[in-house]
Amino acid sequence: MTTSPLGPKPCSHCQISGPAILPVRYAVVPAGLSASVPAWAKPDTPFPTGDGYDYLLRALRQGFVYVYYESNRQWEGWSVAEDGSLWKQPSAAYARSQKKSDCTMPYHNPTNLEMLILSPVALKGNCWIAFTSAKWRTGTLERYGSDANARKKRMQCVEYWQWTTPANEQRVAQASVEVLNEIADYMTPGPACPVLTLPYNPPVRRISRTDSASPWFYFDEGEVRAQGTLTSWSRRRCEQAQRTIDAMQKQGAGVNRYDKPITQLVVALDDAAGIAHELAGFSDDMTALHAGWLDELSIEFMSVQSLAGARNQIQQMEKALAEKHTLDAFSSTANYGMDKVSGGVIAMVPGADTQRQSALNDLLQRAQLSSEQAGDEALATSWAKYDAELNHDKINAFNACYEQFCKVIATRMEALHGLRIDWLQSAPFITCSQDFYSTSVEDNLSYREIVDYALASLNLTDTGAQWLDSLINQYSAKSESNLVWRSLLLNNPDVIADMTAYLESLAKSHGKTEKADEASFLAAVAPLAGKLNEAYAGANEALERPATPSSSFSRMMLYCDRRLSTFGDRFFNISRAGKFLDGLNELLTKSLFQVVSGVSFDNAVQLSLGQLQDGDTFRSQLLEDMKYSGAAERRKLRTRYQSDFDKFAQGAEGESALKGARIKLLALFFNGLEFKNQLQESKGDSKSHAQIASAFLGTLSTTTEIIEPAVKHGIQNGAGTTSVKFVGTGAGTTAAVINLVLDAEDLYAE
Structure with a gap:
């Protein structure tokens, strides 16, 4: 863009040129969406599989991108904003977190921030690219710069020849409208579109359903699933693949050291931590659904609990009363019979006192046994007159529906946690955690x-x-x-x-x-x-x-x-x-x-x-x-x-x-x-x-x-x-x- 020397200066963030590469990341989503990982981005080691889940490519989430140039052993760093825009940092070691765009330049073009504009040094040798959600400090940069094996495990290589003859393999592809349309953020909205099917951090929605007639309570098992994504979609990219390609071609034009025209690239980057976090977020969705169910049907839960409490109180009260009446009756009988025996008789007849005590003990045992039987009978019958007034079919339907809901959640949580553990044990996750x-x-x-x-x-x-x-x-x-x-x-x-x-x-x-x-x-x-x-x-x-708003x-x-x-x-x-x-x-x-x-x-x-x-x-x-x-x-x-x-x-x-x-x-x-x-x-x-x-x-x-x-x-x-x-x-x-x-x-x- 040509500007007057006296007019506004061009934007230093987006009005720059050089080798252009658009980084994307692997992400996990519920199965059945209209996207998957394209052939050129298939990982060398297949990702863990889980029933009900699949993988696709997305724009980068908030974090940082680091690029290492083999030819001069230098680093560059970008801060990734919440919308996936890439903000070049003055120093890789001192990169600062950025959540939203803060550019006020009149010629700012946000489309140009969807790509990395690399140093021309990238055309002279291999460069290595990695995404991380947390900043790398000097020690981490030095380790990956000096240790080729560690760098190979953690970072994605873009070889210098790929700028002129990309083979659309090894997770690097030539940028085109067709390639970008395979990335979820660029897709056309539709019923199975990830952007619509998996919204960003939605509110809790009602999942239980009630009716005035049988079956009274029900829910759709298909709705017991992941509710949303942890990271926002780059909504301005939706259906704008051509606009991005035009911008890449404009900013990324150039020739290599042999004067051959370079092309623009797309690179798929590992984000094992992001996948593990998304799976944790899906688990939180399940617990939120359960919490929502308890809240939605709080009156019904309270009624069932109150009925159970009332039943227990009435039964125990009636049982205790029946036992007392029976025990009192036997006690009175025993005392009446023994009162007729005079002290003189007891003194004259050897063993009379022992026999009297034995008779009393026998009567007491019979009284206790009878009182327990009377109590059990009262326990069995005391609730009947109240019980007849209740709608047992509705109560049973409520309990059965809730039990089924819990079973569905438990089954799906077990599968979800199994997949998450597979990721937590995977080499990509362990490797990225050791950045720190x-x-x-x-x-x-x-x-x-x-x-x-x-x-x-x-x-x-x-x-x-x-x-x-x-x-x-x-x-x-x-x-x-x-x-x-x-x-x-x-x-x-x-x-x-x-x-x-x-x-x-x-x-x-x-x-x-x-x-x-x-x-x-x-x-x-x-x-x-x-x-x-x-x-x-x-x-x-x-x-x-407290965490800052930019966190x-x-x-x-x-x-x-x-x-x-x-x-x-x-x-x-x-x-x-x-x-x-x-x-x-x-x-x-x-x-x-x-x-x-x-x-x-x-x-x-x-x-x-x-x-x-x-x-x-x-x-x-x-x-x-x-x-x-x-x-x-x-x-x-x-x-x-x-x-x-x-x-x-x-x-x-x-x-x-x-x-x-x-x-x-x-x-x-x-x-x-x-x-x-x-x-x-x-x-x-x-x-x-x-x-x-x-x-x-x-x-x-x-x-x-x-x-x-x-x-x-x-x-x-x-x-x-x-x-x-x-x-x-x-x-x-x-x-x-x-x-x-x-x-x-x-x-x-x-």
Whole structure:
């Protein structure tokens, strides 16, 4: 474009020329859409397959693109905005995140930002291109620049000859209208078009259906699926492939070193983290659908629960009344008969007193048996007159519909989590996560950004829980594929080395039932005060500040700390940890999670010491309080453990939203361990069991209050509170706590 020397200057972002290449990424979508991966972009190693899911090409999501030129060993970097536009950065090592266009130049042309304009150096030798959702720091750039094998595993090569004679293979193709129309963002809208079928972060929509006549309640099983995508579509590209090709030809004209005209290219880039995150988002969609169902039919659920409660109360009241009447009648008869026997007769007849007591005992046993029979009869008949007024067909239809809905969700979640685990174990995901193997706080957070949300809510299915347990029980961060321990240790080489002895102590104490002694605990817990404590001090401080409006969704999820609910459910679950308290493994695990969550090392140790010294006293006191009414009021003793625990739980008050939520959620998990121990000790005592279950269920009413501030802290700038991803995030965390209740009920059922 020609401009007057005195007029506005051309846009430095888009009015540049050079070798032009349009980068796209692989993405996962529900099966049945009108797009798939074209032949030229087929990966060398086939992607994991999952029932109901397929892959296609999309515009890049928010993040960064890095290009390495072999011929001069130089790097260039671009920031990718939310709409997929590419913003050249002055320095690859100091690239800055960009969410939206901020160009105010009069000649700005956004179409030109759909492509990379490379340095002419790209025509002199091979160049390597990679996409990442989090910024690469100097150490990562140096590693991929100096290590050819690492570069080959992580980055896509564009060979210099492809600029003149592209073969449309090896994930590089000549740019054309036909090639662009195979990319989802450029497609013409239609019934199976990905842009319309999988909208960006839609609101929760109603899935349950009701009718005034039979069957009363129903739903479409086909609607129980992924509801939306985590990343926005590049809507301005829709049906505009020709416009983009024209722009590429204009900006990308030139010749190579042999004076041959170059063509423009399209390159498909790996985004294993994006695929894993999208699958996690699909899981959140499922939990949001369930939460929506409970909300849609809240009146019906309340009615069913109220009826069950009323039935139980009436039956128990009638049963108790019948038992009392029967027992009173027999007691009066016994007293009347025995009152006729004078004291003189008892004194004169040897053994008369013994016979009298034996007769009384016999009468009492008969009275108790008869009272139980009368109570059972009352139990069976007391509800009948009310029961006759109910519409049982409708109630049964409601329960059956909900049960079927839950089965459909459970089945599809299992399949979805199986596919996600396949991706998490894949070489592309492990490789991209190791972009951030570093001691830098920013790299530590970037690793968690990639890994934590990819693992979110896997604990909610058998498939996911078993896989998480297998990683936890390795008690080692040596392998790059152990995402659980690598995440907890921040993928920080110094922390991993410093915590080796700690993990060995956890491994040796796993499954041990004996109570830990203080000396062993203090020796084993010492590494927590070292590199781990230091690294988390910096990481947690950074997360205390709310996510910025320019943050990507994956970074916002990091601020929600989905990791704690996912890991906490498994680390403190009796099906994995065992049915005993005060062991070294449990105390070390509790201490680890406290330090990770921002609790000081000294306070974490004090809580464990209080548990060792006074935990048994506290529990026996609690059981006695439940068995004998008024015991709690009579007893003034307050154990150190109870006092320290209360102090720990109250430590959340006055803290930031995220740290406060972490501490409160940990308190719920720790309470869960204690409640499950009480269930185990109170077997056969239905009264105690009912009180314990009721007490723990009561804590769930506060779960939403705990979770919501953390979720808002994370994604307040990225999603409305009615969006399916927001609802799914909260529902997934709540479900992790509910799992503890189910876990406890399983223990009691044994």
